[in-house]
Amino acid sequence: MRIALLEAFFTGSHQRWAKELQTFSSHKIDIYALKGNYWKWRMHGGAISLANQFLEKAEDYDLILATDMMDLALFKSLISVKHKDTPIALYFHENQLCYPWSETDRDVQKNRDSHYAFINFSSALVADKVFFNSYFHKDSFLGALTNFLKGFPDYNELDSIKKIEEKSEVLYLGMDLKKFDKYKAEQNKKPLILWNHRWEYDKNPTDFFNALYSLQEKNMDFEVVVLGENFRKIPEEFEVAKRKLKYKIIFMGYAENFKDYATWLWKANILPVTSNQDFFGGSVVEAIYCNCYPILPSRLAYPEHLPNQEEKFYNSFKELTQKLENAILDFKELKSVSSFVKKYDWEAIVGEYDKKLMQIKKP
Numbered sequence: 001m002r003i004a005l006l007e008a009f010f011t012g013s014h015q016r017w018a019k020e021l022q023t024f025s026s027h028k029i030d031i032y033a034l035k036g037n038y039w040k041w042r043m044h045g046g047a048i049s050l051a052n053q054f055l056e057k058a059e060d061y062d063l064i065l066a067t068d069m070m071d072l073a074l075f076k077s078l079i080s081v082k083h084k085d086t087p088i089a090l091y092f093h094e095n096q097l098c099y100p101w102s103e104t105d106r107d108v109q110k111n112r113d114s115h116y117a118f119i120n121f122s123s124a125l126v127a128d129k130v131f132f133n134s135y136f137h138k139d140s141f142l143g144a145l146t147n148f149l150k151g152f153p154d155y156n157e158l159d160s161i162k163k164i165e166e167k168s169e170v171l172y173l174g175m176d177l178k179k180f181d182k183y184k185a186e187q188n189k190k191p192l193i194l195w196n197h198r199w200e201y202d203k204n205p206t207d208f209f210n211a212l213y214s215l216q217e218k219n220m221d222f223e224v225v226v227l228g229e230n231f232r233k234i235p236e237e238f239e240v241a242k243r244k245l246k247y248k249i250i251f252m253g254y255a256e257n258f259k260d261y262a263t264w265l266w267k268a269n270i271l272p273v274t275s276n277q278d279f280f281g282g283s284v285v286e287a288i289y290c291n292c293y294p295i296l297p298s299r300l301a302y303p304e305h306l307p308n309q310e311e312k313f314y315n316s317f318k319e320l321t322q323k324l325e326n327a328i329l330d331f332k333e334l335k336s337v338s339s340f341v342k343k344y345d346w347e348a349i350v351g352e353y354d355k356k357l358m359q360i361k362k363p
Contacts, residue, residue: 001027001358004054004061008046008070011036012229013282014093018067020176024346026354030059039069043096043119047071051078063360064088068095072123087360090127091171094279095120097148098140117148124164129360131171134301137279138170171356173280177289177345183262187269187291191222191331192250193324194268194292196261196283197275199228205237207274211321212245215328222328225264226252265290269334270327272320273297281305285341293334295323306340 003025007018010033022029032053034046047070055078064086066072072090079086096116120141124130132138142165149156193212197203212224224245226238242252255261271292273284278300285305288294296302297320298313306312314320327334342348 001062002059003027003029003063003065003357004059005029005031006050006054006064006066006070006075007031007033008042008050008067009036009039010034014067014069016176017093017173020346021174021350021353024174024176024350025357026350027357029065030057030061032057040116042069043071043116047075048078051075054079055082058082061086063357065357066090066123066127068092068120068123070123071119073119073126076126085362087128087362088126089129089131089357089360090123091131091133092120092124092137092141092279093133093173095137095141097121097144098137098277098279114148114151121145121148121160121164124168125160128167128362130164130168131356132168133171133173133280134304135170136301136304138168140279142168169356171353172344172349173282173285174346174349174353175282175285175344177286177342178347179258180262180265180286180290183259183266184290185263185266188223188267191270191328192268193222193224193270193272193328194227194265194287195225196227196265196271196287199235199238201235202275202277204274204276205235205241207317207320208272209237209241209245211272211274211317211324212241212248214321215325216245216248218325220325220328222248222270224249224252225268227255227261227264229254262290265292268292269331270324271295272324273302274320275300278302285344288341289338291336291338293327293331294337295320295327306337309337309340312337 005018007014014036018031022031032050034042034049050070066088076088097120132141142161145161146158149158195208226249242249255264265287268287269292271287272295280301284294294312296313298315314323
C-alpha cells in the first residue's frame with residue numbers, strides 16, 4: 001500500500017511520529033512536510049504549500065494520511081481534479097478546540113481564536129477516517145463540538161458531529177521506546193525528581209515548582225532535573241525556580257542529544273506531572289518506560305496509560321504534595337510500572353496501524 005503522509009508542522013513529536021511510522025510500517029510511506037514554525041500560518045496556508053508539493057510529484061497513492069495542523073478541506077479541494085478518488089485519513093495529535101490558550105496570546109485578547117478550532121472541525125468533517133491518539137482526546141473533541149457550533153448565530157449543523165463520530169477511532173501514538181534501552185543507567189542514589197516537558201504554560205510549571213518549594217521548606221532530601229525545550233524566552237517560573245532550588249537542581253536545560261536525555265530519564269526516580277493539557281503525553285510515557293515512578297493527575301489521557309493503578313493518581317494539589325513526599329521518603333521501594341506503556345512501542349503497535357490504514361476506503 002502506498003501512503004502519502006502530510007505534516008504541516010514537521011518538528012518535535014510530530015516529526016518523530018511521521019518518520020518512525022515511515023520506518024516501522026510495512027506500507028510504503030512518502031512524507032510531505034513543512035517546517036515546524038508559525039503554527040497559525042501553517043493551519044491557514046500550509047494546505048496550499050502541501051498541495052503544491054503533492055501535485056508536483058504526481059504519484060498515485062492508495063491513501064493520504066494528514067495530521068491536524070492544516071486545513072484539510074482546502075487541501076482536498078486543491079488536489080480534487082487529479083486525486084478525488086484517493087481516500088484521506090486525519091490523525092489528531094492535538095486540536096485547537098480543546099487546547100488551553102495562553103492568556104497572553106493576542107488572538108485571545110482580540111477574541112478571534114475560534115477559526116483554528118473551526119479548521120480542525122471542518123478537516124474532520126471532510127476526512128474519510130479520523131484517528132485520535134487517545135480516548136480522552138476523542139471524547140473531549142467530540143464532546144466540545146456541540147457548544148462550539150452553538151456559539152455561531154445560525155445554521156449550526158449539529159448533525160455533522162454524528163458524522164464525525166461515526167468515522168472516528170482511537171489509534172494510540174506509536175513511539176520508539178526500545179531506543180531508550182541502549183542508554184539504561186542506574187537510578188540516582190538520592191531521590192531525583194524529573195520534569196521532562198516543554199517549558200510552557202499548559203504544562204503548569206507553577207504547581208510543579210510550588211510542590212517542590214513546599215517539600216524544601218520541610219527540609220526533604222531530594223534533587224531535581226529539569227529538562228525540556230522552550231522556543232521563546234524562559235518563563236518566569238523557571239527563572240524563579242533556578243534561584244529558589246539552586247541547591248536542589250543538578251541540571252536544568254535542554255538535553256543536546258538523545259543519549260543525554262535518555263540517561264537522565266533512567267537516572268530519575270520520581271515523575272510528578274502537573275500538566276493542564278495532554279492529549280496523549282509522550283514525555284510522560286517515555287519517563288514511565290525508563291522506570292520513573294509517576295504521580296499523575298487523575299484526568300486527561302493519563303488514566304489510559306495506567307489502568308487500575310489508582311495510587312499513582314491525585315485529585316488536588318494537597319494530594320500531589322503528600323504523594324510526592326511519600327515517594328521521596330520511600331524512593332528505594334518504588335516499583336516500576338513500565339510494563340503498562342510497552343504497548344505503545346512501534347514493534348507492538350505498528351501492526352494495528354498497518355491494518356487500520358489498509359481498511360480505509362472511500363465511503
